[in-house]
Amino acid sequence: MATLELNVKQSGIVNRIITKTYFKTRAGKINKRAAERYLRDDLPCGLKACDECRKYGKERLGAKNSDINSLIPSNHVVIADASVWIRFYDIFESELFGNVLITQGIWEYVKAKSISAYKKMNGLTYETPSDRFSVFMTEFHHEIYVPPEECVSESERQEKCLLSAGNYLLKHWKRTGWIPVILCGEEGERDRFRQKGFEQAYTVKEYVNDLKDAKRQELLDKMAAYDSSSTTDKLIYEEHLSHDQIMQGIATGKFRRGTFSVSRENYREANVIVDEDLNTWFITGIHFNRAVHGDIVAVELLPRTEWTAPEKMIRLRDVEELTTTADAIVDELNEDDEDSETATNADVDEGEPKAKKMKKSIAIPTAKVVGIIKRNWRPYCGILMPSALKGARRHLFCPTERVIPRIRIETEQAEILAHQRIVVCIDRCPRDSKYPLGHYVKTIGALGDRDTENEVLLLEHDVPHAPFSDAVIDCLPPEDWKPDMSNVIKQDQWKPKMTGVRVDLRELNICSVDPLGCTDIDDALHCRETEDGYLECGVHIADVTHFVRPGMAMDDEAVMRSTTVYLCDRRIDMLPARLSSNLCSLRGNEERYAFSVVWKMTREAEIIDTRFHKSLICSKAALTYERAQEIIDDQGMIDELAQSLRRLNDMSKLLKHKRTANGALTLASSEIRFEMDWETKTPKGVQNKAHIDTHSMVEEFMLLANISVAEKILSEYPDCALLRRHPIPAPVSYKPVIEAAKKRGYELSIESGKALADSLDRATDKGNPMVNRLLRMLTTRCMTQALYFSAGTIPVENYMHFGLATPIYTHFTSPIRRYADVVVHRLLAASIGADEIPSGLLNQNNVKKLSVNMNYRHKQAQYAGRASVQLNVLTFFKGRVEKVEGFIMGVRSNGIQIFVPTYGVESVIVIKPSPDTVIDAENGFVKAGKTTINELDRVTVQIRLDETNVQRPRIRLDLIEPYIEGLSVDFDLSTEQGIGK
């Protein structure tokens, strides 16, 4: 280090030094870099009571805390070292840590070492309004900076920096009466601080233990990561390879990398997709080698002799528990040795005979996990398993998500937690423990409580659902907002390429058609005859981008949320209610801003020309689907609105016909909707989803608008338009549905979308109309989801939307509830000169990032919606037993999967083996005595709530007709959340 002359005096910079670092390039060469560092004297220490630093910036810390800890009798600021942050970052969420100073050195170290700790640290410091955390820029401080040349190792430097900062603050704060306190992860480190003369150093455990508040117990639980696990030499798992070994293996082709995904039916089986053709390698039992669902792993193929095949057996933890007694659980928990032995034995027992059996039949590539490339752990919601042993410290935690293994945690407050939903994090997976080890993070609420269950649902699906912040609310226009008439022009004045104008469409007979009770109306329609004999159809979409401007806090929040999430009893809005259900909602007889797409069409629905412009509309009526249908059907009504609706309806039929002729698919889903009793927020019954013409009327016009807009923005922005595609499924993925159809005697053709649509239409059974719907459902399951993407990132032929059979598609019609539509609105507005384009949207990378987030949020919102339905199925069946129609969706070697369309429930009935029952999972039938049931057969089942376990009620199905001996126990398979529902 050299201190150099400073010629240019600038505020705050007092010294300049040069540091040298050596680093290795990708090619393996060692390079030297000389970098400057400017040391400053204008860095605020963060304490409100400090007069000297006040002029340098906002001070944050200052909550009086002289009486909270018996170790420290004066006001103090806590500086936790990097190891504390990395290991125990959860504890800082507690209000008991009122003043925490983070030195820059610690910040950077934590950022480099642990993403999750960094996220928490950054969130607490910069993303929450609390003033409990402050960052002190020690690395740039002229009196604190420790040159790296004086230290041997990185960790030594960390300690020196911390000590230097501590000593400086001690002196700096002398007059204020505040003192810095250093919290260390280990005793050794603490002692070193004390030896060097810094008295106020404690280990974090000492500090928390001596907190006076009773909530310290919770903190201790959070810290109960195992200090040093018992060093048994009974290791269950193979050691993971090092990162370098893995990378080498992948380079030579010996290993493959992929995302580890556990089967939803059998927790001992998992798959890893190893290449672009979606080929998977199969992994079972012990070969999991501590990988957790979602991790990115390196896998190695086993020798051919060890290949196996999926058991075709339903294996859920809940099932096995029925046969496991509470004692066994206690054993598992307390006797590590025995536990591991039984585990290994069990795996060997099950593995070997099967391998022999499978060799003859259909062994598939089987692999083992050799190393973890990236853990994908997150905090998990769930419950504590009941423990037979009173007062035990070690407990098993059972995550709500099925594919996540049980997690072992330590807690002193098991009795309290037993009836709560809690959140747990995984800390590590040692080789000698069957379960991953974790720690308690927080409690969500009481078990079975409606709000708690909803909260779990939202947390598990990572749905941002906090109330809108003040910054967002401040962006809103006033409640009594009125349209600005200054730039509104008459229809006949409008010409293409006019900038900054709005067309007055108030005299048109525009109306909206939506489901009953809809408050966020984002689309409205009209259709009229033009003087030259054509039809003019218009789709008018709420002009959300007029209110949501780029760069606003509201826009950032909307990007984060990306979509409105609909639960049965709650809606989590993307935009604040004032916009979503008032100012942007196209309500009847109110003047609203809109973005219009207007087509001139022939009576054969051929488009002559398309116009896009911003407009001012006044919807004549906000109709429901049913009301619109009545108006269309009632020949007595001949006013312009009714005529408009009739024309729209006729046109939509032509459009639909064209679309199906192109090969658009009609698919089915198992989803249902509950009719809610809003007073008590409980489900009253299932909504009848009768399909009427007006549904497809609205749908066809929305599709047409989306397609027209997609064409427009793609022509204008071929590199960065936001589009939506639905990939053509790989032929392999159709296998299950083709097989199911074959058993029924139907031939499905998958050559093209058109062929598939036609062959699905042919596959109807007069005796069992559900068969067709079930086949369509199965087809849906074979396909991947539609995705947002940025134009220019993939070959043009892949822009195709397979399900709708159109070459390009986007989302334009629901900007109130989807962010993608907001983006498309902005692009379209810019392309017609109606608005400026925010620079971010012109950057392909940004659009790519946006679409990744939107795809994720969209998927999570869907899952959350489904989970909410399932939750309500449980509530609905409380004290209710019904006989309903069910269909066999699949046969497994120990049970059958049954789907109940009325409630969208898919469950498993486990068959207990008996001599006169033949189960053929390969050919999909069960034969018991004289009765045979095949896949897709209709059966009658009794459906009720099984509340034998108070903690975990579940839907139970019993087969009634045809009667088969031994079909007794069943489990809910239709959600990923098998437990506690």
Place this chain on the structure above:
Amino acid sequence: MMSIISEHGYRIDGRLPHQIRNINCRLGVYPQAEGSSYIEQGNTKILCAVYGPHEAKRSKQLQDRCVINCQYSVATFSGLERKNRPRGDRKANEFTRLLEKTFESAIMINAFPGSQIDIFCEVVQNDGSLLAACVNAATLALCDAGIPMKALVSASACGFVDSKCLVDLSNREETDLTPRMTVATLGNTSQIVLIELENRLHSNHLPQVLAQSTKTCADVFECLHAAVRAHLPGSVAIF
């Protein structure tokens, strides 16, 4: 990966976004050249020599003004990795042309018809903002040579990261993606004699970047001006 502006608002080397690096400069470092200078902007170090005005080659001569001939070269040892050749790559040729154009507008070229002025810039150490540093070095060298100019030229680089302007970029801040603009102004005015942009910048942000650049040029001007003033007493008066 370190972000260019940290969460706390500071740059990697401890500067605030609008702060320039330390400037060290010396005039008259080569006695054999008409004028010469050495400048350090942080760790970027440039040597510059000026020869002329002398009679230009016949083929190059212009009757109404003088020809400015520049050579920009980067020492092979100046960067993190050793370079193969100091001149002649696309970047160097581009910089050469830019320097020539800049000084054609700054020097009173009409005063020397038929002659030529040579400016040689050598990058000794590369730590970012090379073009700006070269312009600054050349101004000082021209000053030292006593060649009449309209005013001192001062230049600065300005990047745009996370909607913030970042001036006088160092090597670590010059990534492949950050848009950065080099601007040179005449004297302490906002007359721009050089403007160059690398990577793409949205036009909405241009005014912001331009304003910050001119402001930084003024800061740099102060430094150069002080250096020239300090050098004057020791130099020989011609008239």
